[in-house]
Amino acid sequence: MYAPAVSDLSAELWQSAARVLDLNWSGDHTVPSRRLYPHQWSWDAAFIAVGLAYVNPTRAWRDLRSLFEAQWPDGRVPHIVFDPDTAEDDYFPGPGVWNVPAYGRRRARSSTGLVQPPLHALAAWEVYRHASAHGAACVAEARTELAWLYPRLVAQQEYLAERRDAGGTGLAAIVHPWESGLDNSPAWDTVLDAVPADMSLLELHRRRDVAVTDAAQRPTDEDYARYIGLVLNYRDGGYSDTELAQRHPFAVECPGFNSILATAELALAQIAGVLGRTTDARRHRDRAREITAVVSRRLWDPDTRTFRARDARTGRLSPARCVSGLLPLMLPDLPAGQADAIMTEIRSERFGLPAPSADRTAPSFDTHRYWRGPIWINVNWLLRRGMQVHGHHGEAEELRRALLRLVHEHGHYEYFHPETGQGLGAPAFSWTAALCLDLLADRSAPAYAR
Template sequence: MDRAGVPAPALRRGAARVLADNWTGASTVPSRTLYPHQWSWDSAFVAIGLRHLRADRAQRELESLLAAQWADGRIPHIVFNPAVPEDAYFPSPDFWRSSRAGRPAGAPAAPETSGIVQPPVHALAAWLVHVADPAESHRRGFLAHAYPRLTAWHDYLLTRRDLGGGGLAAVVHPWEPGTDNSPCWDRALARVEPAPPGTFRRADLAHGHPHDRPTDLDYGRYVRLAADYREAGYDDRAARPAFAVEDPCFNALLAVGEHALAAMARALGRADAPHTARAAALTRNLVARLWDAGAGLFRVRDLGTDTLVDERAVTGLVPLLVPDLPADVTGALRRTLTGPGFAAPATRLVPSYDLTGPAFDPQRYWRGPAWFNTAWLIHRGLRTHGLDADAARLRRGFLTEAGRSRFAEYVDPVTGAARGARHFSWTAALTLDLLSTSPR
């Protein structure tokens, strides 16, 4: 039972109800109000939780996303539901124009999608879903179908997105790393001329408080970057991105995903697959290019200046997930995680930005609030490195806040107040996963 009086069975039932209510028949929306379509990394987290309820539905969640994959290998960050009105979300399908503008890059004729991507947590999710019920996976041919698609996804990131030439994947829009308005992007975003305010309409403000959401100035820059990418045909070789960074969370997930692909290859009898070597190379490059020993965490690299960004954010702690990190790096990450910058006073969750940092804002989206998906990733990282006591504390905090907040999108790390959408799918799904995980 958590401090709010929610016993584990009731928490489990509540989480299952959120996923049932947000299920569309083929996939799960993050939120019925704020996010009414299918989102890429959301679906991966949802599948991780769904595997404890119904393995076949967890498989369908990922299959529906992979069905929208582009011929160049990218998995788009949004798959649009044609039954949802155009004005329910912006940027809408008529902004992205994927089936037309993205045709040279291999966008499908249907469904309509966005043209950018999100963090590559999908291979990890697919492997966990397979392991949850191997018999059902074999019966449906899930792994044999998913493996080549996920390999093509990673190939895309490791080739066309290696914009810095250092063996890491770059992101070309702040929405791609998933931490949309993090202070880590401010320096690179300042070089982007925003789209004029009258040229777009923010549907997000109809369902979220302006103090919680990105500013109009930042949103104008997001629109400009997306429009410029669209006008370049979403072609990474032809585009000259005004925003390009290497993000530690994104690349850590890519490395972990390569380990998952290696396990898939072995399960499918393809022992000669290159994934273990690629995971090792990604780990070396992650440490060489993004580790900052003085700060005790990984930094973002701004490719516009080829320098590390002097901001401390949760994205720099998520590489705890990577199994083969040097011991000194793992120890430093643990000290940073438990130090004054990231030990939130009102919750055991991890704030999205350093509590003592100059840009900290406890309410505004990724500029301070504590999120459940990053807490889950860090919890998994702690367990990966045998830091079980720290993992158990984070697990207890996660379950406490999930129940108390009614599965909120995120919480204020200073007061613990629920923020963003309620009945949020990945919060519910990852609650199910942690309830099914021994705290050891």
């Protein structure tokens, strides 16, 4: 097992993180947690691969490959790939609710019809970058895996850029809060207010999450009624993305999602370069600049100097300040004034480091409830990359140390109380463990070619 030189304290954290990833390995993929999330999740697989790059790169590639083996013919990568050995009732909403038709080598009901942030190109690039530390055979494996993944990663980007441009603006729209990865963020409140909350759906479809974890730390029943209603609407429309803004009640341009979309293009440019596809690399860099320009223009609120989600149906910006509005910092071509404004927001009383998932000063702030206040390791890891990209190395190091201290003191939890640091949600959570490995190794974010 490869590990960087670390202190005794860090070695203890390194070993515990590696044990979590071993515990959650299913033989084909890594689950986020055994009890609460017993299947494979899309952006979890990307974060997990980043950590596995240090301790088991073959498993990192297998995680990504198993996810993309479930890619739909239209290019979408499902947000959950269901484990056929897991019972329907062990997770809700399970395969029967989604009723996805068979495609390719996949049997019917093997996945959901939603997506999640396309972080996988960045993950693949990170696994490839670290391959040399494991020897020549690992480098050869990495090139083979990159060549297999590249066209599939491109198809994922094309699906999001073409089929999900609900507003005709050049940005991808999400059709469900789950697609953002930030499920119950206040960023969606104003859009969800217009979505009926049919509470009878929860009598037909019983929640599993509150049976295995504290309900006070999860989205509310009213949230879930709306979530299930949106799933059924999208499902009953055949998972079609045609005229989304006209026929589906939730179509939102998220600054975090689209920043990751642009970052994926930059990672694809690096991958294309390794594969000798010079023209493609140039095209990916151009595409990243185009997405960045639209994010900068369309999701920026000049009055408050913040990035906000925009409802593609009404054109209105969300009034909420959330961690998703900080993620454009990842973009190297973001105008300097906007990057500076994000750093000002991070330093303000509304956020601070590590950043909570929502504005600490807002009435909607909740220290326990999922994405409405708690600290999450994954979005702070993304913020740290953005700080490095824009030269804020001191604060990036401050954030790295704070995140490691949080996990060392409280455990590899899904998320953390923003004031006490108490671990919340699922214990032995895979992406927390995986990203601890990367933070311990302290590899700087790559300087992307512009």
